[in-house]
Structure formats: C-alpha cells, structure tokens
Amino acid sequence: MLGLLKGFVGLSGAILTQFYLAIYGTDSKSLILLIAWLPAALSVVFVYTIRERKPERQPNELRVFYHFLYVSIVLALFLMAMNIVEKQVDFSKAAYSGSAAVVCAMLFTPLIIAIREDWIQWNLENQDGMKPAADTPVDRALDIAREVKSEVSKEKEEKTMKSCFLSIWNKPERGEDYTILQALTSMDMLILFAATFCGLGGSLTAVDNLGQIGESLGYPTKTIKSFVSLVSIWNYFGRVFSGFVSESLLVKYKMPRPLMMTFVLLLACVGHLLVAFPFSGSVYAASVIMGFAFGAQLPLLFAIISELFGLKYYSTLFNCGQLASPLGSYILNVKITGLLYDHEALKELAKKGMERSSVKELICMGVQCYRVPFIILSSVTFFGALISLVLVMRTRKFYSSDIYKKFREIHGVS
Structure with a gap:
C-alpha cells in the first residue's frame, strides 16, 4: 500500500503537466498559479470524503488491491505514451484537453472501485444483521x-x-514499539539515516539538476521537458515496484527489505555515471534510472521504519526518517554540485575573457560541467549501498522470522 500511494505521488508531476497544458497551453508563467489553486481546491472538495473505518480484514482485499494497481499502471503507461507523442507531434489546445480528460477519468476509476466494494460490504452486513448473533467460545x-x-x-x-x-538505552526487541528517543538513538536508525542521506540526497540532487544537465549537453528545450516527465513516470514505477516486489520477496524468501535498498542504491550509481560520462541519448536512460531509483527508495525507507521500530510512534519516526533527504540534498546539491558547476562556468568565462559581473547567470556548456559532481554523487551513493549492507546483516535474523505474526494475533487471523 505504501508503494501504491507513493506511486500516485510520483505520477503527480506528469499529471499536473497534462492539466497545465490543457488549461493554460504553453504559458509557463501560469504554472505557478495552477500549483497554487489546484491542490487547494481538491483538498476542499474531498476533505468531506474522509471517514474513520474499523481495521477489519476483507476476504477479497488482495483482489481489490490488484484492481487499484492495474488502474495506476494503465495511467502511468498512458502518461508515458503521451509524453512520447507530444514530443513528436504539435498538439492543439483541444488535443491537450482530451488528454487531460482521459487522465481525469483514470484518476477517478479507483473511486468507482471503492464505491463498488462499499456497496458489496453494505449488502453483506445487512444479510448478517438479519441472522441471530452467535457468540462462540x-x-x-x-x-x-x-x-x-x-x-x-x-x-x-x-x-x-x-x-x-x-x-532510552533499554531498547525493546526489533519489531516491538520503540519510543521516539529509543528509535532515534538506535544503531539501526543511524545506519538507515546515513544510507538515506547518501541515497535520497544524491537522487534528489540529480533530479533537481536534470534540466540544467540537458541544457549543458545541448539537448533542445522540448526534449528537456520530456526528461522531467520521464522522471515522474518512472518515479511511480520505482515506488510501486519496490513496495510490491520487496514484500513478495520478504514473504516468499525471507529476504531482508534493506537488501532491496542496497540494490536500488547500486542502480542509482549507474544513473549518476551515465551523466558523468555521457554519450548520445544517455540522459534519456539516466532520467529513467534516476527516476526509478529515487521512487524506489521512499517506500522501502517507510516500510523498514515501521517493521523495525513498531507502529505506535510511526508518524513521528516516519518524518524523522525523511529528514536525511533534504539534509543530503542541501549538502550534495548546494554545497557540492552547485559550487562545482559554478566553478566550471567561471572557467569558461575566463577563457572568453569575460568578468563575472558581466553576466546575470552563470551558464556552463559541455560534458565537463557535471562530470566531477556526478562522480562524487556516484561515490556517495555507493557508500550508502555499503552502509545499507550493514543493516542487512544486523536485521537478517529478524526478517527470517515471521514479522507479521503479532498483527495476525491482534486481529484473530490464523
């Protein structure tokens, strides 16, 4: 469920792009206005649909989950197809409106599934209500x-x-409910924080600089926009894949979930190296890999925190775990990548005999602009993968046990 919910967040960039093109066309100044009013309007409209539900297991919940998953996959594939077609064909305002209408219909399909299941459940409850209650031993x-x-x-x-x-130092066993201080001072959380700092920090840096990377390598503006959509779409696939596949591997083969994070971080290294040593069309592959790796890390982080430290203070620990992401992005993006990019741009100005004060913005062109920064990012991400391996070794025994047994006992499920 984490992967599915985070997957829709990953698609949001590509979805907003379709709405923006349908409503405002190519007026880039209106993008900020769309971001300002659309999420706020949706929150006001749908806030009244939130209900408190009893945590009951349903016999067909896995089938319903697959229905939600199939809808999201079709939506992601449609957005990717539109991204490719829009790059080849000049769309009219009506064509963009039609594309946005299809996206809107797909977004509301899960609502129809939910209404259907509520209707079935309501009928079953009415049938059960007509039967005498049986209080068995x-x-x-x-x-x-x-x-x-x-x-x-x-x-x-x-x-x-x-x-x-x-x-604070008398910590419970893994999987039990830690207090906030117990979790934050545990070695497992520190290792996870360091791996997240390296992995998510590097991925965020790559995604944030993707536009300038395309510009420095001479890609046209239309192609650079497609990189952003590709990152968003493959961000979705990464989130769904890591949540779904890691859960399957855990249940079937008892594979520790942190091991999946190790594989994802190694994949991110490949994406960084494709930017550091580019070739024709390499940024396409890099945007796919970096989007996928970036998305795959988040569900893994949140699932690992819930499994190792319990659910009692999950919301707080959830947000504490995310702190490594902006911290890593600030250091790797602003203090390393940004400074090295400016250094290369200043070298170009010096070669042209120009002063820094003569230009409003530093612009660097060529493969050398991001080579050193992305070699550093690749090295940092690889170090994060090694750190996550330490967590794999520490939690191997825990994940080899039945980590869901206590939840089945609480709900009386065998």
Whole structure:
C-alpha cells in the first residue's frame, strides 16, 4: 500500500503537466498559479470524503488491491505514451484537453472501485444483521485476549510516559514499539539515516539538476521537458515496484527489505555515471534510472521504519526518517554540485575573457560541467549501498522470522 500511494505521488508531476497544458497551453508563467489553486481546491472538495473505518480484514482485499494497481499502471503507461507523442507531434489546445480528460477519468476509476466494494460490504452486513448473533467460545476467547492486550498496552504506555528518558538505552526487541528517543538513538536508525542521506540526497540532487544537465549537453528545450516527465513516470514505477516486489520477496524468501535498498542504491550509481560520462541519448536512460531509483527508495525507507521500530510512534519516526533527504540534498546539491558547476562556468568565462559581473547567470556548456559532481554523487551513493549492507546483516535474523505474526494475533487471523 505504501508503494501504491507513493506511486500516485510520483505520477503527480506528469499529471499536473497534462492539466497545465490543457488549461493554460504553453504559458509557463501560469504554472505557478495552477500549483497554487489546484491542490487547494481538491483538498476542499474531498476533505468531506474522509471517514474513520474499523481495521477489519476483507476476504477479497488482495483482489481489490490488484484492481487499484492495474488502474495506476494503465495511467502511468498512458502518461508515458503521451509524453512520447507530444514530443513528436504539435498538439492543439483541444488535443491537450482530451488528454487531460482521459487522465481525469483514470484518476477517478479507483473511486468507482471503492464505491463498488462499499456497496458489496453494505449488502453483506445487512444479510448478517438479519441472522441471530452467535457468540462462540472462540469469539469470547478472542475478545478476552484483546481486552487483556489492551490493558497490558495501557500499563506499558503509562510506564513509558513516566520513564521516557530513563528507558532510552533499554531498547525493546526489533519489531516491538520503540519510543521516539529509543528509535532515534538506535544503531539501526543511524545506519538507515546515513544510507538515506547518501541515497535520497544524491537522487534528489540529480533530479533537481536534470534540466540544467540537458541544457549543458545541448539537448533542445522540448526534449528537456520530456526528461522531467520521464522522471515522474518512472518515479511511480520505482515506488510501486519496490513496495510490491520487496514484500513478495520478504514473504516468499525471507529476504531482508534493506537488501532491496542496497540494490536500488547500486542502480542509482549507474544513473549518476551515465551523466558523468555521457554519450548520445544517455540522459534519456539516466532520467529513467534516476527516476526509478529515487521512487524506489521512499517506500522501502517507510516500510523498514515501521517493521523495525513498531507502529505506535510511526508518524513521528516516519518524518524523522525523511529528514536525511533534504539534509543530503542541501549538502550534495548546494554545497557540492552547485559550487562545482559554478566553478566550471567561471572557467569558461575566463577563457572568453569575460568578468563575472558581466553576466546575470552563470551558464556552463559541455560534458565537463557535471562530470566531477556526478562522480562524487556516484561515490556517495555507493557508500550508502555499503552502509545499507550493514543493516542487512544486523536485521537478517529478524526478517527470517515471521514479522507479521503479532498483527495476525491482534486481529484473530490464523
């Protein structure tokens, strides 16, 4: 589910592009206006659809999940096809409007699936309501077990509140509910933070500089725009792939989820090297690889945090885990890539006999502009992959066990 939800976030860039072209055409100044009003308007309209639901397992939940997944895949493929066609053909305003209408219809298809399932569930509840309730010994035993577990958890919570700082070094086993301080000071979290700093920091740097990379290598403006859409679309595929495939490998083969992160970071290294040592069309491949690797890291990070440190303080730990991403982006992007790019641009000005004050913006042209920065990014990302291997070794025993057993016991599922 993390991969699916984050996948739609990954598609958002390509989706907004279609809406922007349909509403404003090629007026680039209106893009900021669209970003300002569209998300706010959607939030106001759909805020009333949010409901609190009891955490019940449904017999056909996997089938419904696949339906959501198929819809999202079709949407991603359509956006990629439109990205390719728009580069070859000059679209009219009506054509862009038709494309945006198709995207809008696909976005609302999951709503139809949800309404259908709610209707089926409502009918089943009405049928069950007409039958006399049967209070079996098994049901009574499950109710008693849940009450006892609830009381025990309340006692634990009271003790935790009293001794939050005292128990900071007395950490529970992996998979149990850590306190915020216990999680933040654990070696597993520090390793995960370092790997995220290297991996996501490098990926964000690459994505942020993609436009200038295309410009420095002499790609036309229309092609550079397609790079951004490719990153967004393959960002989706990375998010869905890492969440879905890592879960399958974990359930079937007990493969530690951090190992999947190692593979993703090694793949990101390849994308960085394609920019550092470019050839004809290499930025196309680099944008696909970097988009995929960037998207794949996020669901893995969030899933690993939930599995190692429990769900009690998940929302806080979720956001703490993300702090490594902007920190890594700032250091690798601003302090390293930006400075080295400016250094190469200044060297070009010096060769032309021009002063820095004579130009408004530093522009560097040629393969040398991003060679050194992306060699550094590749090295940093490779170091992150090695760090994640340490986490693989530390959590190998934990992932070889049944990590979902306690959740099945809580809900009375065998």
